[in-house]
Amino acid sequence: MNMPATDQGWITHAIVLAEQGWYTTxxxxxxxxxxxxxxxxxxxGAHLKAGQxxxxxxxxxxxxxxxxxxTAYVTLEPCSHTGRTGPCAQALIDAGIKRVVIxxxxxxxxxxxxxxxMLKAAGIEVEADVAKAECEMLNPGFIKRMSTGTPRIxxxxxxxxxxxxxxxNGVSQWITSDVARADVHRFRAESCAVLSxxxxxxxxxxxxxxxxxxxxMTAADFGSPEASDGMRQPDRVILDGRCxxxxxxxxxxxxxxxxxxxxxxxxxxxxGVRTLHLDYGVTGFDLPSLLAALGQCEYNDVxxxxxxxxxxxxxxEKLVDRMxxxxxxxxxxxxxxGMLGLPMMxxxxxxxxxEWQSIDTIGPDLRLIAKFSK
Numbered sequence: 001m002n003m004p005a006t007d008q009g010w011i012t013h014a015i016v017l018a019e020q021g022w023y024t025t026x027x028x029x030x031x032x033x034x035x036x037x038x039x040x041x042x043x044x045g046a047h048l049k050a051g052q053x054x055x056x057x058x059x060x061x062x063x064x065x066x067x068x069x070x071t072a073y074v075t076l077e078p079c080s081h082t083g084r085t086g087p088c089a090q091a092l093i094d095a096g097i098k099r100v101v102i103x104x105x106x107x108x109x110x111x112x113x114x115x116x117x118m119l120k121a122a123g124i125e126v127e128a129d130v131a132k133a134e135c136e137m138l139n140p141g142f143i144k145r146m147s148t149g150t151p152r153i154x155x156x157x158x159x160x161x162x163x164x165x166x167x168x169n170g171v172s173q174w175i176t177s178d179v180a181r182a183d184v185h186r187f188r189a190e191s192c193a194v195l196s197x198x199x200x201x202x203x204x205x206x207x208x209x210x211x212x213x214x215x216x217m218t219a220a221d222f223g224s225p226e227a228s229d230g231m232r233q234p235d236r237v238i239l240d241g242r243c244x245x246x247x248x249x250x251x252x253x254x255x256x257x258x259x260x261x262x263x264x265x266x267x268x269x270x271x272g273v274r275t276l277h278l279d280y281g282v283t284g285f286d287l288p289s290l291l292a293a294l295g296q297c298e299y300n301d302v303x304x305x306x307x308x309x310x311x312x313x314x315x316x317e318k319l320v321d322r323m324x325x326x327x328x329x330x331x332x333x334x335x336x337x338g339m340l341g342l343p344m345m346x347x348x349x350x351x352x353x354x355e356w357q358s359i360d361t362i363g364p365d366l367r368l369i370a371k372f373s374k
Contacts, residue, residue: 010034010073011103011131017046017055018075018138024049024232026192027298029076029106029139033059035097037070054079056088060095068096075135077106077128080114089115092124099125103135107146141192141300144321150291151192151299153319155311156184157339158326164336165308170203179363180326184305185210187324191234192299193259196306198240207250208236208305209257233257237294237302239310241280245269259297261285284310287317312341315352318372322357325368 017032025031025047033055035043043066045058053061056078060067078088078100092100100119105128106112119126136143141152158176159165166172174181188194194208201208210233236251239261245251247269251258260268263280276293278285294302304314314320325339345351354370361367 006039007073007101007127007130010036010071011075011101012134013041013044014055014073014075014103015131015134015138017044020046021048023189026050026232026234027142027300029142031055031074031076031138033072033074035059035063035067035070035072037063037066042066042070054088057091060091063095069098070096071099071101072097073101073103075103075131075138077102077104077111077113078115078119079106079108079111080118087115087118089118092119093122097124100127101130102126102128103131104129105132107143109146139300145295145298145300148295150295151302152321153291153302153304153314154187154191154322154324155304155314155320156187156324156326157311158328159339160328160330160332160336162331162333162336163339164332165339166337167332168335168337170337173204175330175332176326176328176365177363180328180365180367183362183367184326188234188303189232191301191303193235193237193294193297193302195237195239195294195302195304197310198238198242198244200306201238201249201251202244205250206305207253208238209233209254234303235259235297235299237261237276239285239290241284243269261290284313287313287319291319308338308341311339315340316342320372322369322371323354325370326362327366327368329364 014032014034017034018030021030028047028050031047031054033045034041043059043063045055045062047055056072056074059072063070072092078092080087080089102116106115116126116128144150144152157165160175189210196206196208200206233254235257237259238251241263243262243266252270255270255273259274259276261276261278262268264277268275278289278293304311353373355373357369357371359366359368
């Protein structure tokens with residue numbers, strides 16, 4: 001749809017506002033809103049944290065009486081139901097908004113189309129899906145969960161130029177540079193959860209948390225605007241099918257954001273740690289069942305950092321939406337460990353194909369981002 005230049009500019013500004021909540025809105029979507037009257041912004045806002053006001057409410061509060069007869073530009077369809085907060089569509093109606101321009105329809109079945117219908121029933125002029133592609137980029141994980149019930153899965157790997165992730169003896173610290181490792185923390189921070197295995201936790205003493213000082217951000221960037229609320233840590237989801245964790249590992253230093261995936265009836269090594277109980281067989285946990293459970297936990301984006309076996313299982317079962325590979329300019333030799341434990345392929349028809357999304361230099365390393373071809 002072609003929009004007037006003014007509409008395009010306002011919706012773009014709303015998208016920029018939505019990005020303020022990039023690390024903090026989970027499990028809610030990132031949303032921005034601009035209220036314009038006579039060609040001038042009279043109010044604007046962004047949703048920053050679940051439980052706090054939505055973007056439209058902040059914008060209406062800023063606009064006050066000037067909202068009467070104004071146009072609201074919002075990146076996502078205003079909600080029509082009462083959750084932690086009231087319905088934004090009704091708030092726009094009550095404020096006397098004359099016209100609403102919506103970037104994209106909400107994929108949430110509780111909302112989809114209902115907010116638009118509520119606005120139209122109140123006599124408000126509505127234009128919907130005017131910047132769908134651009135607004136979808138704000139919330140790919142939320143859209144995936146609302147559409148399928150499962151989160152978007154990103155598999156991260158760090159490898160040498162010849163595709164090796166550790167020496168034959170298991171030593172892997174560090175293949176990539178500190179600049180690349182800092183970049184990983186940014187991806188972790190924007191995720192709802194970081195998923196790994198007990199093996200990685202034990203061998204690497206991994207904590208899988210976010211350390212914002214590594215890439216120049218403060219605690220306030222990860223919580224609400226009030227620094228007193230502290231930093232939002234993504235949950236750490238650790239698969240421990242053989243109950244190997246003892247509770248002494250560094251990852252237990254922050255039990256509040258820890259989730260252990262255990263076999264039925266197994267107890268966590270530390271009381272009070274959240275658990276998910278799933279069937280565990282010869283080939284490990286059933287990964288589709290795991291993703292369904294993670295969707296029930298309201299995780300939009302899950303960042304997977306793990307070894308070749310589990311990573312290969314995710315890829316083999318076609319459960320990965322994109323791969324982020326950090327490749328160092330090093331050669332580790334054919335005796336070193338490979339990236340993915342994939343089944344043998346005997347024809348080129350078996351080969352898995354990907355599409356590049358971006359290729360960037362991160363310090364001395366390359367960062368390759370690719371999605372799987374349909």
